[in-house]
Every structure is written in C-alpha cells, then in structure tokens.
Amino acid sequence: MLDVESRASSFFNAGRYFHLMATSDIHGENTSLARPSSLAGGVYEAIFAQLMSLKIAPGARITVDGLVREMNVSQTPIREALGRLEGEGLVLRTHLVGYRATPQITRNGFDELYELRLALEPEAAAKTAAGMDDDRLSEMRTLAGGMAGNAGADEQLRYSDFARQDAEFHDRILQFAGNGLIRETLRLQHAHFHIFRLMFHWRVTAEALDEHEAIMAAFEQRSPEAAREAMRIHIINSRARLLPAFD
Amino acid sequence: MLDVESRASSFFNAGRYFHLMATSDIHGENTSLARPSSLAGGVYEAIFAQLMSLKIAPGARITVDGLVREMNVSQTPIREALGRLEGEGLVLRTHLVGYRATPQITRNGFDELYELRLALEPEAAAKTAAGMDDDRLSEMRTLAGGMAGNAGADEQLRYSDFARQDAEFHDRILQFAGNGLIRETLRLQHAHFHIFRLMFHWRVTAEALDEHEAIMAAFEQRSPEAAREAMRIHIINSRARLLPAFD
DNA sequence: CAATGCTATATCCTATAGGATTTGATATGT
C-alpha cells in the first residue's frame, strides 16, 4: 500500500519521457551512456512511454528482439519489464507467440470505465471537499490554473499536455480523499484512458476547464454535496464529449 | 478487456493448486515431468499458490535462486513471473535488493479495501438482481449451497475452502452485473484479502451464510433495492467480524 | 564497550548461446 507514491511518480516521470519523445525522436545512438547498467529499471519506463506516445500502436505486436536492437539491452530486462506491464494490463501475452499492446478500448470497455469512475470519483470529491484546507486549496488552484496556460503550442503537444495535467488534477483529488487503494485503482485505468484520448485532437479542453472550475468552486465553499455533484456532471459530460469517437 | 475470463480462470486454477498443496506438501522431486518446457507459464501459478497458501509468508523475502533450486527451472522464467506478480501488486521489488511478498494488510489498508467494496458491490448486486433469470438463479443457488456442505473436514482446510467459495460467490455476482472492469478490479483485491483471511481460523462462516441467504432471497424476488441493501449489510458485517483481528 | 571499517559470501542483474516453436512463403497436386 505504500508504493502508491512511487508508482504515481513513475507515472508522471513517464509523462515527461513522452514529452521528450514527442518533440525530438530518439535514435538508437545513445552510446554516450556511461554503462548499460545505469538504465536500472528504466526499461519499463521506456516501453511505457512508447505506449503512451502511441509509438507502439494499440494492438500492435511487440517483439523482444526488436526492443533489444532498439535500446541496446539484452532480452532479460526486456522480458522483466514486459512481464510487469502484462500484470498491469498494458500488454497481452500469448505463449510461444509473443507480446502485443493492449488493443484500443472498445465501446463496451469505455462504458465500463465511466461506470467505474462514476461510482468512485464523485464520492472522492465530496470527501476532499470535506477535508479541504487553505494549503490544499491553493495547490489545487495552481493545478487547475496551469491547464489553461499553454495555448500557443503545437496542437498535438498541447492536447497531450492537457491530458497529463487533467490526470494529475483528478489524481490529486483522489489523494486528498485519503483512500490510496481507490486512487491506485483509478490511476491504472487512467493509463488506458490516456492512450485512448491521444487518438483524438479535438478541442474539448474549454468545456472541461469550465467544469473543473465548478469543482474548484465547491472546494472553496467546503461543500461536499456541491463537489460530488460537480464531479458527477463533469464525468458525465466528459463521457458525452468522447462518445462520438466511436462512430 | 477480453482477458478477464482467462484471468478469472487462472485464479480458480490457482485455488485448486492451493488445495492440493494444503493436503500434501510438494517436495522438490517432480522429476517425472516429461520436459522442463512443459511448465509453460506455470511458474506464475506455482508462486501464486505459494503466496495463497502462506507457504511464502506476507512480507517474507523471495530469493530468485531459492525458487530456482526449488522448482528446477532457471532464473529467466522466475524473473518473468515475479515481474508479472509485481505488476499485480502481490510482490514488491527493490532494485539490487530483491523481491518480497506484499506485507500483511494494515488496518488502514483494510479500511480502504472495505470502502472500495462498499462503493462497488451493492450497486453490482442491484444490477444482478435486475437482470436475474432462472438459469442464473439456479447457478447462484448451487454456489450458495455448496458453501455449507463441507462440514466435517479439517478446520484449516474447511476455512480455506469457504474463503475460495466465498470469493467465487461474490465474483459471480459481479460477472452477472455485467461490468468486467469492476469485476477485474475487485478480483485483484480479493487475492490480497484471501491471504489475509487465511490467517484466521475463526468460525465466521455461519453468519456469512445467513447473509448470503438474504442476498439470494433478494435475487429470487428480482428486487434490486433489496439486493443492494443485503449486500451492503453483508459487507459491513463482514468488516465488523474481521476487525478484532487487528487488536 | 561502542563505533567504524573491511572482507567474504550471497544475491541480484545482465549478456550470450542454443533448442523449440510459430509464421510466412513457396511449391505441388487436384
């Protein structure tokens, strides 16, 4: 239960990885590394980043040897990282056939995901509102404010930035709610969701920002009921915004 | 999302594994195997079974070489299985130090787990009641009836049997509720919970059986409201029954 | 007697080689 912190940080680290990869592609010439062992557990993060950035497409095959040639490490650490990713549900494995990235989310999986969010997040928002104090409030406001900041950038980059900050906004609410298990549960799903959202470049950010403001207003009033309702509406609207993608 | 079925089956397969190990311990002399490669992905199930049966105690260290000597396979498949178990949260890893089983659940983790169950399972029971038909009803009744059957057996064995069937009872309700994601989410937690419950030999089965009967009654009436309330009470009582364990 | 530094063992981590299996293409027969 104590590894929530480390996992969360690894998530956002991976986000930064993605950021780098989106701007300048990595070529195989990272021979300037002092020693191969300095990668440590970084193989996991590297593959994770490739999944997030869609460099490995959903459902695409993942060959061990290919990753060996690409990142200049042997099969053993690759297999270990793929095993962990399998446990987290990000890759699938078939015996004697190989690994492949988890396929694109289906309409059914999408509905299930939002049912889960509706069951957990509004209540978490209520608990966060009940335990709100000035420090937390200012931190939340910083997070909410940062999302509107990066306007002029590249469209794809801007959207991926928004997705990451949106995940952080929701994650912080879950952290303040106090249930690390629920937070971890949803974090794993956000990973899936992150991949999914990157497929689309729509400008859905404006509406989401308004809804975030409604949640912030409830926090400022320390009103659990208002926070619960604002979160509920936010999730329902988010679902409606993304639903046309399945046509 | 389609791997829910395979994962669920692997869980109950592992349960059977445990059953075997509880009756007659495995000694290292399984040399009668045709060829080592016939183990396939069975290394994972073997380690999983050792965790479930508490042959590997919570928090205990897990050495790769030890498992190599014990099950006569090399380090590579061991590492792959441990990586997957790490992803599922059953073992923890520290770089250059080693693996260890996830520690015993804390009081805080226990509370978080039951908060998650309360958020998800009553609503699932209501959905299951709404979609109940005669086939499902008879299947549920078979499950509920089987739990009272094995009376005269060994105390420890009887309890572990109850725990497994209890998990199956709840899992089937979640399956009928129709949300595979929620089902999978709780299944992973049940694994932890299974370990925890095995620590105690109390006769808490009688009360639980009565509460299961209340749930069954609601299913027979096709009453979502009654099912939701019966499940809610069941979980709250279950929590109260286990809470003294933390004294 | 306590604290610190050193050594030896155990363990983790990685790389490489070889056997086993799948897959895709080619050739053949109907």
Place this chain on the structure above:
DNA sequence: ACATATCAAATCCTATAGGATATAGCATTG
C-alpha cells in the same frame, strides 16, 4: 484457381556464466 504440404526465417523460450552490488560477520580502534 484453390487447397495442402514443405521449408526457411524469424521469434520466442530457456539455460548458463560472469560482473556488480548489498548484506552480514569480524576485526580494529578510540
């Protein structure tokens, strides 16, 4: 033309060896 069988390449899977690191025990010193 279509189906089937055969073959080669790619890939997975496993085993083994060696370097790197941490841990435990012991000796030394203030």
